[in-house]
Amino acid sequence: xxxxxxxxxxxxxxxxxxxxxxxxxxxxxxxxxxxxxxxxxxxxxxxxxxxxxxxxxxxxxxxxxxxxxxxxxxxxxxxxxxxxxxxxxxxxxxxxxxxxxxxxxxxxxxxxxxxxxxxxxxxxxxxxxxxxxxxxxxxxxxxxxxxxxxxxxxxxxxxxxxxxxxxxxxxxxxxxxxxxxxxxxxxxxxxxxxxxxxxxxxxxxxxxxxxxxxxxxxxxxxxxxxxxxxxxxxxxxxxxxxxxxxxxxxxxxxxxxxxxxxxxxxxxxxxxxxxxxxxxxxxxxxxxxxxxxxxxxxxxxxxxxxxxxxxxxxxxxxxxxxxxxxxxxxxxxxxxxxxxxxxx
Numbered sequence: 290x291x292x293x294x295x296x297x298x299x300x301x302x303x304x305x306x307x308x309x310x311x312x313x314x315x316x317x318x319x320x321x322x323x324x325x326x327x328x329x330x331x332x333x334x335x336x337x338x339x340x341x342x343x344x345x346x347x348x349x350x351x352x353x354x355x356x357x358x359x360x361x362x363x364x365x366x367x368x369x370x371x372x373x374x375x376x377x378x379x380x381x382x383x384x385x386x387x388x389x390x391x392x393x394x395x396x397x398x399x400x401x402x403x404x405x406x407x408x409x410x411x412x413x414x415x416x417x418x419x420x421x422x423x424x425x426x427x428x429x430x431x432x433x434x435x436x437x438x439x440x441x442x443x444x445x446x447x448x449x450x451x452x453x454x455x456x457x458x459x460x461x462x463x464x465x466x467x468x469x470x471x472x473x474x475x476x477x478x479x480x481x482x483x484x485x486x487x488x489x490x491x492x493x494x495x496x497x498x499x500x501x502x503x504x505x506x507x508x509x510x511x512x513x514x515x516x517x518x519x520x521x522x523x524x525x526x527x528x529x530x531x532x533x534x535x536x537x538x539x540x541x542x543x544x545x546x547x548x549x550x551x552x553x554x555x556x557x558x559x560x561x562x563x564x565x566x567x568x569x570x571x572x573x574x575x576x577x578x579x580x581x582x583x584x585x586x587x588x589x590x591x592x593x594x595x596x597x598x599x600x601x602x603x604x605x606x607x608x609x610x611x612x613x614x615x616x617x618x619x620x621x622x623x624x625x626x627x628x629x630x631x632x633x
Contacts (some may be wrong), residue, residue, distance in 0.1 A: 292549045294339035296559065297566045300337040307332070309572050319576055323583070331579050335569045340543030343565075344412045344462055344500070347578040350398070351568060352561060355379055361561070362400070366408060369458055369476075369496055375403040399431075405453035410462045420465050420497065425456050428493045431455040456494045460540070464499040475503035475537065500541040507538060511550070520575040528554055553621050 294300045310316045320328060333339035341348055353362045355376055367373045378401040398410045409431055432455050440447045461468060468477065479495035510528060515547060528550065529535050535555050552559040569575055 293545050293562075293566075296549065296552060297337065297563060299563075299570060300566050301335065301570070303332050303336050306335050306572060310576075316573060317574055319580060327583060331576070334543075335572075337545060337566070340545060340548050341565055343540050343544060344414075344460070345582045346397075346412075347581055348565070349412065351578075352564060353398075355400075356541070362398075364532070365536050366400075366410070366458075367404075368536055369498070370408075370456065370529075371478075374406075374408075376400045377403050380407075384542075399608050402453075406456060407435055407453075408456040408458060410458045410460070412462065414462045420459060420461075420467065424497075425497055428455060428457040428495065431457065432492055444547070450490075452492055454492045454494050456496065458496045458498070460498045460500060462500050462541075468497055468499045469502065470504065471499070473502075473506065475499045475506065476533070498537070500537060502532070503537045504541045507542070507547075511547075593605055609613070 310320050320331075323331070330339070334341045343349060343352065353365070355362055359376055363375050366376070380401060382398045397412075400408050400410070402408060409427060411427075432452070435455060437451050439451050443451060475498060477497040477499075479493075481491050483489070486575070507528075529538060535551070535558070538547070538551050539558050542551070548562065550629065552562060
């Protein structure tokens, strides 16, 4: 039984979708280019047999489109930052990033809040080896952008205190080891402390979120084969602790059983999933979005493999240098002993 179709009657049958694709030469040519696994994945989320990857750029920006419904992204950012915020503007991200690095992002959104703060939200499929260094560079770019804007606007009346904090929020689908090893923790907020105890207002704020760690915690609470509870028992079934966990469950799960559990616990998210399945009714548009996701995934994989190979080469070079140093040391010792032997 398709559990999601009883909640979303607009979900179509697989046969109808395939017929629509094959009756359209343009769509059928795209469909045939996909692998069998990719075809199955596309049909699975169109028919509700598997959930959509919410975090991927075209889907995320569709669901959190501020022109359609600004309250969604407002609520998500409020939960992440820990205080109520309101977006007043979505900005183009014109930072000085290397093009190949931007390809590693699932999505990248820059917004200005009502209080003037800039918030850069990134979602990465594969965690970088050193997220701290990269995040610092991106944050510095944001801060410099704000400094120039405020300075040019205030001119002679400029004060550094006029600059509001900039937030760099990085959501990892697959966390780097630094975060992955923090078992039982899924959100990490930076806090600078001076060893003398002085308090200084620093403007760069960092928040890292590990969706894989969160999902591990979630899976420990529930077992997919045991979550079919009558509606009247749901109120006593403790699953999520706060609003942030609800949003992270929405972003991280794609199993139909877990999606059903979320909308039964929190009906608010049913409207968001309804938008997704309304989007699935436009097969042509969804196919183009899916093709874009596949292309981005291929780029991510290539760059990730290059990073991994470079790291391995650097590691091997370091090992060779270490062995060479040991050989040189042993050679010097042999020469010393030879001189001593000759003297004797």
